[in-house]
Amino acid sequence: MTVRRPGLANRMADNLETTVAFWYLAIAAVGAGALMLVARNPVHSAISLVIVIFHVAGLFVILGAGFLAVAQIAIYAGAIVVLFLFTLMMLDMRRLPEERVTHRQIWLGIPLGILLAIEGVVVSVGTPEISASIKGTFPPATVSELGGSTQALAVSLFNEFTLPFLGASVLLTAATIGAIVLARRVEAHEQADYPQAAEASSPDDTPAEPGPAEPVLEESAR
Amino acid sequence: MMLNGFLVVGALLFALGATGVLIRRNAIVMLMCIELMLQGANVTLAAFSRYLDDQAGFVLVVFSLTVAAAEVAIGLAILVALSRVYPVVNVDQLDSLSG
Numbered sequence: 001m002t003v004r005r006p007g008l009a010n011r012m013a014d015n016l017e018t019t020v021a022f023w024y025l026a027i028a029a030v031g032a033g034a035l036m037l038v039a040r041n042p043v044h045s046a047i048s049l050v051i052v053i054f055h056v057a058g059l060f061v062i063l064g065a066g067f068l069a070v071a072q073i074a075i076y077a078g079a080i081v082v083l084f085l086f087t088l089m090m091l092d093m094r095r096l097p098e099e100r101v102t103h104r105q106i107w108l109g110i111p112l113g114i115l116l117a118i119e120g121v122v123v124s125v126g127t128p129e130i131s132a133s134i135k136g137t138f139p140p141a142t143v144s145e146l147g148g149s150t151q152a153l154a155v156s157l158f159n160e161f162t163l164p165f166l167g168a169s170v171l172l173t174a175a176t177i178g179a180i181v182l183a184r185r186v187e188a189h190e191q192a193d194y195p196q197a198a199e200a201s202s203p204d205d206t207p208a209e210p211g212p213a214e215p216v217l218e219e220s221a222r
Numbered sequence: 223m224m225l226n227g228f229l230v231v232g233a234l235l236f237a238l239g240a241t242g243v244l245i246r247r248n249a250i251v252m253l254m255c256i257e258l259m260l261q262g263a264n265v266t267l268a269a270f271s272r273y274l275d276d277q278a279g280f281v282l283v284v285f286s287l288t289v290a291a292a293e294v295a296i297g298l299a300i301l302v303a304l305s306r307v308y309p310v311v312n313v314d315q316l317d318s319l320s321g
Binding site: 018019022026029030033034036037042045046049052053056059060063064065068071072075076079080083084087088090091100101102105106108109110112113114116117119120121123124125127130134135136137138139140149152153155156157160161164168171172174175176178179180182183185 | 224225226227228229230231232233234235236237238239240241242244245246247248250251253254255257258261264265268269271272273274275276277278280281283284285287288289290291292293294295296298299300301302303305306311312314
Protein backbone atom coordinates (compact mmCIF):
# COMPACT_ATOMS: atom_id res chain seq x y z
CA MET A 1 0.00 0.00 0.00
CA THR A 2 1.52 3.22 -1.08
CA VAL A 3 1.32 6.28 1.02
CA ARG A 4 -1.88 8.07 0.13
CA ARG A 5 -1.21 11.44 -1.37
CA PRO A 6 -2.72 14.12 0.78
CA GLY A 7 -4.94 15.30 -2.04
CA LEU A 8 -4.89 18.55 -3.86
CA ALA A 9 -7.39 20.19 -1.56
CA ASN A 10 -5.17 19.42 1.40
CA ARG A 11 -1.92 20.61 -0.05
CA MET A 12 -3.53 23.74 -1.33
CA ALA A 13 -2.23 26.18 1.18
CA ASP A 14 -2.11 29.79 0.16
CA ASN A 15 1.52 29.43 -0.89
CA LEU A 16 3.41 31.34 -3.51
CA GLU A 17 2.93 28.94 -6.42
CA THR A 18 -0.82 28.83 -5.93
CA THR A 19 -1.00 32.58 -5.71
CA VAL A 20 1.02 33.08 -8.89
CA ALA A 21 -1.05 30.47 -10.73
CA PHE A 22 -4.25 32.07 -9.48
CA TRP A 23 -3.27 35.52 -10.69
CA TYR A 24 -2.19 34.23 -14.08
CA LEU A 25 -5.39 32.19 -14.55
CA ALA A 26 -7.63 34.99 -13.29
CA ILE A 27 -6.10 37.69 -15.49
CA ALA A 28 -6.01 35.43 -18.55
CA ALA A 29 -9.62 34.30 -18.08
CA VAL A 30 -10.98 37.82 -17.66
CA GLY A 31 -8.77 39.13 -20.49
CA ALA A 32 -9.94 36.44 -22.88
CA GLY A 33 -13.52 37.17 -21.83
CA ALA A 34 -13.05 40.81 -22.72
CA LEU A 35 -11.45 39.81 -26.01
CA MET A 36 -14.54 37.73 -26.76
CA LEU A 37 -16.73 40.82 -26.52
CA VAL A 38 -14.67 42.98 -28.86
CA ALA A 39 -13.93 40.35 -31.52
CA ARG A 40 -15.82 41.19 -34.71
CA ASN A 41 -15.56 37.70 -36.14
CA PRO A 42 -17.74 35.15 -34.26
CA VAL A 43 -15.07 32.48 -34.80
CA HIS A 44 -12.60 34.62 -32.86
CA SER A 45 -15.20 34.92 -30.10
CA ALA A 46 -15.50 31.13 -30.00
CA ILE A 47 -11.73 30.75 -29.71
CA SER A 48 -11.64 33.30 -26.89
CA LEU A 49 -14.37 31.28 -25.19
CA VAL A 50 -12.11 28.20 -25.39
CA ILE A 51 -9.30 30.19 -23.74
CA VAL A 52 -11.66 31.30 -20.95
CA ILE A 53 -12.79 27.71 -20.45
CA PHE A 54 -9.27 26.35 -20.14
CA HIS A 55 -8.28 29.00 -17.63
CA VAL A 56 -11.43 28.47 -15.57
CA ALA A 57 -10.55 24.76 -15.60
CA GLY A 58 -7.18 25.78 -14.15
CA LEU A 59 -9.00 27.70 -11.43
CA PHE A 60 -10.97 24.53 -10.67
CA VAL A 61 -7.67 22.66 -10.27
CA ILE A 62 -6.48 25.27 -7.78
CA LEU A 63 -9.76 24.82 -5.92
CA GLY A 64 -9.03 21.10 -5.66
CA ALA A 65 -11.72 19.93 -8.07
CA GLY A 66 -9.75 18.00 -10.66
CA PHE A 67 -12.78 16.11 -11.93
CA LEU A 68 -14.64 19.33 -12.61
CA ALA A 69 -11.65 20.70 -14.52
CA VAL A 70 -11.56 17.66 -16.80
CA ALA A 71 -15.35 17.65 -17.19
CA GLN A 72 -15.23 21.35 -17.99
CA ILE A 73 -12.68 20.87 -20.75
CA ALA A 74 -14.46 17.78 -22.12
CA ILE A 75 -17.95 19.27 -22.11
CA TYR A 76 -17.26 22.90 -22.92
CA ALA A 77 -14.21 22.80 -25.15
CA GLY A 78 -15.02 19.38 -26.54
CA ALA A 79 -18.74 19.66 -27.12
CA ILE A 80 -20.18 23.13 -26.67
CA VAL A 81 -17.60 25.20 -28.53
CA VAL A 82 -17.44 22.60 -31.30
CA LEU A 83 -21.21 22.92 -31.59
CA PHE A 84 -20.82 26.70 -31.85
CA LEU A 85 -18.21 26.33 -34.57
CA PHE A 86 -20.34 23.83 -36.49
CA THR A 87 -23.28 26.20 -36.36
CA LEU A 88 -21.10 29.07 -37.56
CA MET A 89 -19.99 26.86 -40.42
CA MET A 90 -23.57 25.86 -41.31
CA LEU A 91 -24.97 29.38 -41.14
CA ASP A 92 -22.22 30.75 -43.42
CA MET A 93 -21.76 34.17 -41.86
CA ARG A 94 -20.34 35.74 -45.00
CA ARG A 95 -23.70 35.53 -46.75
CA LEU A 96 -25.53 37.09 -43.83
CA PRO A 97 -25.69 40.80 -43.17
CA GLU A 98 -23.12 42.30 -40.84
CA GLU A 99 -23.87 42.62 -37.17
CA ARG A 100 -24.84 46.20 -36.41
CA VAL A 101 -24.14 47.49 -32.92
CA THR A 102 -25.99 50.72 -32.42
CA HIS A 103 -24.85 53.57 -30.23
CA ARG A 104 -27.78 53.13 -27.92
CA GLN A 105 -26.65 49.60 -27.09
CA ILE A 106 -23.09 50.75 -26.43
CA TRP A 107 -24.04 53.71 -24.26
CA LEU A 108 -26.53 51.71 -22.24
CA GLY A 109 -24.80 48.34 -22.18
CA ILE A 110 -21.26 49.32 -21.19
CA PRO A 111 -22.21 51.51 -18.17
CA LEU A 112 -24.63 48.82 -17.01
CA GLY A 113 -21.90 46.20 -17.36
CA ILE A 114 -19.40 48.36 -15.47
CA LEU A 115 -22.00 48.94 -12.76
CA LEU A 116 -22.60 45.21 -12.49
CA ALA A 117 -18.85 44.56 -12.32
CA ILE A 118 -18.32 47.16 -9.59
CA GLU A 119 -21.24 45.77 -7.64
CA GLY A 120 -19.93 42.23 -7.94
CA VAL A 121 -16.38 43.20 -6.98
CA VAL A 122 -17.57 45.17 -3.95
CA VAL A 123 -19.68 42.28 -2.73
CA SER A 124 -16.87 39.80 -3.42
CA VAL A 125 -14.19 41.82 -1.62
CA GLY A 126 -16.56 42.42 1.27
CA THR A 127 -17.27 38.72 1.77
CA PRO A 128 -16.08 37.97 5.28
CA GLU A 129 -13.79 35.15 6.34
CA ILE A 130 -15.75 31.92 6.65
CA SER A 131 -16.08 30.99 10.30
CA ALA A 132 -15.62 27.43 11.44
CA SER A 133 -19.20 27.18 12.68
CA ILE A 134 -20.74 27.28 9.19
CA LYS A 135 -18.31 24.87 7.56
CA GLY A 136 -19.77 21.84 5.85
CA THR A 137 -19.25 18.14 6.34
CA PHE A 138 -16.39 17.63 3.89
CA PRO A 139 -13.23 19.09 5.43
CA PRO A 140 -9.95 18.25 3.65
CA ALA A 141 -9.30 15.41 6.08
CA THR A 142 -12.58 13.70 5.16
CA VAL A 143 -11.95 14.29 1.47
CA SER A 144 -8.54 12.62 1.56
CA GLU A 145 -9.96 9.84 3.71
CA LEU A 146 -12.52 9.15 0.98
CA GLY A 147 -9.68 8.90 -1.53
CA GLY A 148 -9.70 12.33 -3.19
CA SER A 149 -11.92 15.12 -4.40
CA THR A 150 -13.48 13.00 -7.16
CA GLN A 151 -14.58 10.36 -4.67
CA ALA A 152 -15.96 13.00 -2.35
CA LEU A 153 -17.90 14.51 -5.25
CA ALA A 154 -19.29 11.08 -6.11
CA VAL A 155 -20.32 10.42 -2.51
CA SER A 156 -22.19 13.69 -2.42
CA LEU A 157 -23.65 13.32 -5.91
CA PHE A 158 -24.99 9.81 -5.45
CA ASN A 159 -26.28 10.20 -1.91
CA GLU A 160 -27.57 13.69 -1.42
CA PHE A 161 -28.23 14.66 -5.05
CA THR A 162 -29.47 11.44 -6.63
CA LEU A 163 -32.83 12.81 -7.70
CA PRO A 164 -31.40 15.98 -9.33
CA PHE A 165 -28.86 13.74 -11.05
CA LEU A 166 -31.67 11.68 -12.58
CA GLY A 167 -33.44 14.90 -13.47
CA ALA A 168 -30.32 16.04 -15.30
CA SER A 169 -30.36 12.89 -17.39
CA VAL A 170 -34.01 13.50 -18.28
CA LEU A 171 -33.09 17.07 -19.20
CA LEU A 172 -30.31 15.90 -21.50
CA THR A 173 -32.60 13.41 -23.21
CA ALA A 174 -35.27 16.06 -23.72
CA ALA A 175 -32.68 18.52 -25.03
CA THR A 176 -31.29 15.98 -27.47
CA ILE A 177 -34.73 15.12 -28.85
CA GLY A 178 -35.67 18.80 -28.97
CA ALA A 179 -32.53 19.73 -30.84
CA ILE A 180 -33.04 16.98 -33.39
CA VAL A 181 -36.66 17.96 -33.97
CA LEU A 182 -35.86 21.67 -34.21
CA ALA A 183 -32.91 21.38 -36.57
CA ARG A 184 -34.64 18.88 -38.85
CA ARG A 185 -35.31 19.90 -42.41
CA VAL A 186 -38.92 20.82 -43.13
CA GLU A 187 -40.22 18.42 -45.76
CA ALA A 188 -42.04 19.75 -48.80
CA HIS A 189 -45.42 18.26 -47.84
CA GLU A 190 -45.19 19.82 -44.38
CA GLN A 191 -44.66 23.30 -45.64
CA ALA A 192 -48.33 24.20 -45.34
CA ASP A 193 -47.67 24.45 -41.61
CA TYR A 194 -44.92 26.98 -42.17
CA PRO A 195 -46.25 29.50 -44.69
CA GLN A 196 -43.30 31.83 -44.21
CA ALA A 197 -40.87 29.02 -44.88
CA ALA A 198 -42.66 28.22 -48.11
CA GLU A 199 -42.63 31.90 -49.01
CA ALA A 200 -38.96 32.33 -48.27
CA SER A 201 -37.72 29.22 -49.99
CA SER A 202 -37.09 29.05 -53.68
CA PRO A 203 -39.93 27.55 -55.77
CA ASP A 204 -37.99 24.50 -56.91
CA ASP A 205 -37.65 21.35 -54.84
CA THR A 206 -35.15 22.59 -52.23
CA PRO A 207 -37.32 23.44 -49.24
CA ALA A 208 -34.47 23.90 -46.76
CA GLU A 209 -32.54 26.33 -48.90
CA PRO A 210 -33.32 29.88 -47.76
CA GLY A 211 -34.19 32.23 -50.51
CA PRO A 212 -32.12 35.21 -51.61
CA ALA A 213 -31.12 37.19 -48.54
CA GLU A 214 -32.21 40.65 -49.65
CA PRO A 215 -36.02 40.41 -50.08
CA VAL A 216 -36.58 38.23 -47.01
CA LEU A 217 -34.36 40.48 -44.99
CA GLU A 218 -36.27 43.61 -45.93
CA GLU A 219 -39.50 41.89 -45.15
CA SER A 220 -38.31 40.75 -41.73
CA ALA A 221 -36.58 44.04 -40.95
CA ARG A 222 -39.86 45.89 -40.91
CA MET B 223 -7.58 35.07 1.83
CA MET B 224 -8.11 33.70 -1.63
CA LEU B 225 -11.86 33.19 -1.52
CA ASN B 226 -12.34 36.86 -2.32
CA GLY B 227 -10.05 36.56 -5.32
CA PHE B 228 -12.09 33.72 -6.79
CA LEU B 229 -15.31 35.62 -6.13
CA VAL B 230 -13.92 38.68 -7.92
CA VAL B 231 -13.01 36.55 -10.95
CA GLY B 232 -16.49 35.05 -10.97
CA ALA B 233 -18.13 38.45 -10.70
CA LEU B 234 -15.98 39.90 -13.48
CA LEU B 235 -16.70 36.99 -15.82
CA PHE B 236 -20.41 37.33 -15.09
CA ALA B 237 -20.35 41.09 -15.72
CA LEU B 238 -18.44 40.60 -18.98
CA GLY B 239 -20.99 38.05 -20.13
CA ALA B 240 -23.90 40.30 -19.21
CA THR B 241 -22.28 43.22 -21.03
CA GLY B 242 -21.83 41.02 -24.06
CA VAL B 243 -25.47 40.00 -24.08
CA LEU B 244 -26.40 43.68 -23.91
CA ILE B 245 -24.11 45.07 -26.58
CA ARG B 246 -23.62 42.25 -29.09
CA ARG B 247 -26.40 41.64 -31.60
CA ASN B 248 -25.16 38.43 -33.20
CA ALA B 249 -27.31 35.65 -31.77
CA ILE B 250 -24.45 33.13 -31.67
CA VAL B 251 -22.14 35.54 -29.86
CA MET B 252 -24.95 36.29 -27.41
CA LEU B 253 -25.22 32.57 -26.65
CA MET B 254 -21.45 32.49 -26.09
CA CYS B 255 -21.79 35.41 -23.67
CA ILE B 256 -24.42 33.43 -21.75
CA GLU B 257 -21.83 30.66 -21.48
CA LEU B 258 -19.40 33.23 -20.08
CA MET B 259 -21.95 34.19 -17.43
CA LEU B 260 -22.36 30.52 -16.54
CA GLN B 261 -18.59 30.25 -16.20
CA GLY B 262 -18.58 33.12 -13.73
CA ALA B 263 -21.31 31.44 -11.71
CA ASN B 264 -19.37 28.16 -11.81
CA VAL B 265 -16.22 29.80 -10.44
CA THR B 266 -18.22 31.32 -7.58
CA LEU B 267 -19.94 28.00 -6.78
CA ALA B 268 -16.69 26.06 -6.79
CA ALA B 269 -14.89 28.67 -4.66
CA PHE B 270 -17.60 28.71 -2.02
CA SER B 271 -17.75 24.92 -2.07
CA ARG B 272 -14.00 24.67 -1.48
CA TYR B 273 -13.84 27.24 1.31
CA LEU B 274 -17.03 26.07 3.04
CA ASP B 275 -15.76 22.45 3.05
CA ASP B 276 -18.97 21.40 1.35
CA GLN B 277 -19.48 19.36 -1.82
CA ALA B 278 -22.82 20.92 -2.80
CA GLY B 279 -21.21 23.66 -4.87
CA PHE B 280 -19.13 21.22 -6.87
CA VAL B 281 -22.23 19.10 -7.51
CA LEU B 282 -24.08 22.23 -8.64
CA VAL B 283 -21.25 22.95 -11.07
CA VAL B 284 -21.82 19.50 -12.58
CA PHE B 285 -25.51 20.31 -13.01
CA SER B 286 -24.62 23.72 -14.40
CA LEU B 287 -22.45 22.05 -17.04
CA THR B 288 -25.37 19.78 -17.93
CA VAL B 289 -27.80 22.65 -18.24
CA ALA B 290 -25.29 24.64 -20.29
CA ALA B 291 -24.90 21.77 -22.74
CA ALA B 292 -28.68 21.37 -23.07
CA GLU B 293 -29.19 25.10 -23.45
CA VAL B 294 -26.59 25.43 -26.19
CA ALA B 295 -27.99 22.43 -28.08
CA ILE B 296 -31.51 23.88 -28.04
CA GLY B 297 -30.38 27.46 -28.71
CA LEU B 298 -28.27 26.56 -31.70
CA ALA B 299 -30.99 24.26 -33.06
CA ILE B 300 -33.43 27.17 -32.85
CA LEU B 301 -30.92 29.37 -34.68
CA VAL B 302 -30.44 26.80 -37.43
CA ALA B 303 -34.21 26.37 -37.82
CA LEU B 304 -34.64 30.15 -37.80
CA SER B 305 -31.96 30.73 -40.38
CA ARG B 306 -33.90 28.52 -42.82
CA VAL B 307 -36.87 30.90 -42.64
CA TYR B 308 -35.07 34.21 -42.13
CA PRO B 309 -31.40 34.24 -43.09
CA VAL B 310 -30.62 36.71 -40.32
CA VAL B 311 -28.47 36.38 -37.21
CA ASN B 312 -28.96 39.94 -36.02
CA VAL B 313 -31.49 39.66 -33.21
CA ASP B 314 -32.75 43.21 -33.74
CA GLN B 315 -34.17 42.18 -37.09
CA LEU B 316 -36.13 39.27 -35.63
CA ASP B 317 -39.13 41.34 -34.65
CA SER B 318 -41.98 39.64 -36.50
CA LEU B 319 -43.90 39.15 -33.27
CA SER B 320 -43.63 42.80 -32.19
CA GLY B 321 -46.65 43.73 -34.31
